[in-house]
Amino acid sequence: MSILVDKKTRLVVQGITGGEGSFHTKQMIEYGTKVVAGVTPGKGGTKFEENDIPIYNTVHEAVLNQKANTSVIFVPPAFAADAILEAVNAGIKIIICITEGIPTNEMLQVFNSIKEKDVVLIGPNCPGVISPGQGKVGIMPGFIHKKGNIGVVSRSGTLTYEAVKQLSDLNIGQSSCVGIGGDPIIGSQFAKILKFFNEDPETHGVIMIGEIGGSAEEEGAAYVKKFMTKPVVGFIAGRTAPPGRRMGHAGAIISGGKGTADEKMKVMKSAGIKVVDSPADIGITMKKALESWKTKTETKKTEVKKKILVTKTKSKNIIKKK
């Protein structure tokens, strides 16, 4: 099992004929992702290079003819908000928007118009989602990943790769890795993805990588405190970032004294998340957390078994007495 992307994923690539779109489509196919269609308005009826994937003018046609159920968006920033809405309207349930640089006002409209709908939007400005061994929908390097039981959720791209590499080097595989994006308005925040991981039986622990700006980490921590049954290891990038400066990501900015790394780390720690100071310790901390969690659950299981045994013997005795 995994979240968002699996063997049932039938992917349509919006913007398949563009530079980024065509390059990463080939990479995704190579990884084993089922890419069933592409969309480029005006190029409907043609095929995608040597891979023979049909290209349509609209997402609607891709859904109708190829039963696409997931979309990945590579269209330029000025047209990406429209591309998201087109996918929603065509009935796609999982939409992953890679595009960086969409105007905030446009994402404001998109977010508020789809938030009540039964749709999961990941991104924009994100590396995408990968479920190792099952499929990758995005731009992350597939080879660093390893099939396994740790979920990774992060606002950044290369920093996620760093965490994944540390895990894989320690022989700890991943169930799914989700890059939620570095913009001020994104489709899915930490809390939503943490919930998916919590409900996924194959995920045994989660790594949560946040950064300065906004309050999504705090909301994620609140979810962990209330509901999470699995160990969570966290890191916040940007402890050394000065306030008022945008650190690359449009969303990574400390404004009005809010959204600092220290504040986020404090809230996460109080929610029971194992927060690391150094990004070099993400993998090893997960390893330890996983080991102690397994011992705990096993002790619990044996305790439960013992209790059942005791009750059984007791009832037997009662029956005997009767």
Add this chain to the structure above:
Amino acid sequence: MKIHEYQAKATLKKFGVAIQDGIAIKKIEEFDAAIAELKARGINQFVVKAQIHAGGRGKGKLYNPNNRDELILEGGVKFTTSVEKAKDYASKILGNLLVTHQTGDEGKIVQTLFIAEGLDYKRELYLGILLDRAVSKNVIMASTEGGVEIEKVAEETPEKIIKEWVDPAVGLQAYQVRKLGFALGFSGTALKNFQKFLPALYKAYLSTDSAMLEINPLVVTEDERVIALDAKMNFDDNALFRQPEIFNYRDLAEEDALEIEASKYNLNYIKLDGNVGCMVNGAGLAMATMDIIKLAGGEPANFLDVGGGANKETVANGFKIILSDPNVKAILINIFGGIVRCDRVANGVIEAAKTLNIHVPIVVRLEGTNAKEAAEILEKSGLNFEVAQSLKEAAQKVTSVLSN
């Protein structure tokens, strides 16, 4: 992107927002003509306002840029009814160094002066519009506590800030404007004026792709007019492509020279005060690398994201930018090659190091695609690199080169 007060006011005026009238000048020679024009508009008292991007101008101090010990004037915003005094202030502000709590010690040279109408007002209020990321909606914040730092109000008396969220599907509604108006204590003519003021302000915010619009203070004059005495606007960088007028307001003199240079090469660079330069691909990893430098006992000298397509040119340009900062005592290169091949980046690093004659120690950590080949290339180059395999090792090597 930030703009000056006078530019923000010119922008707001186009949308029908009542603003404090004024004229911007760049040279003292333009002063007389500006005053004549303002007098023709019926203005007889003046405020001379220094135009820099940082806040705290009123409480700032002006120094002679050639002699930092020479204090020339206290306060970068001055009110007077006398033209002679206004001219004296203007000559003392223009071209001198303004230091405020936001500029840091280095201050900013005042290149532009806004000569504005001096208004007699009875109330100072606060209005701000920005994105509330927690709910992904724009929020209008109003407070009766204008003219002071709103962060202080938010911290000490949060109940004095009234918020109204705008549903993007239907836009700002009349009842919301009334609600805010009553909360600010408006009635009669002033309320009517506010009901014109706020919708115009919100329209300006949306139409210009503003990321933050702050009117502090918003004043009520003796004759019940509601006027923006100051105006601060920031813009969404992602939307500048469709805001040519706003983009033209960019003032390069307000930006760091190295940052401007970096942007020419599509490098995302922010200068900081530390001693260890760093070059990284990806914003999150770049921040994490800065954090690791700090943990290793150094201070990051910069944030530098070379972006997704790290190659020979970007590496060479990155080096040049980092090395133009004299405080840099060591450099940490941290590239996670996903799609990018590390061996190519390694060759770029070697070539740049050879041609640029680098005199500070360099710690290189290349991970991902072809990382092993890259490490070999670096080892064999004969150049003085400290090659690290993992992030942990990179941090340790930074510590050791700093202690040498």
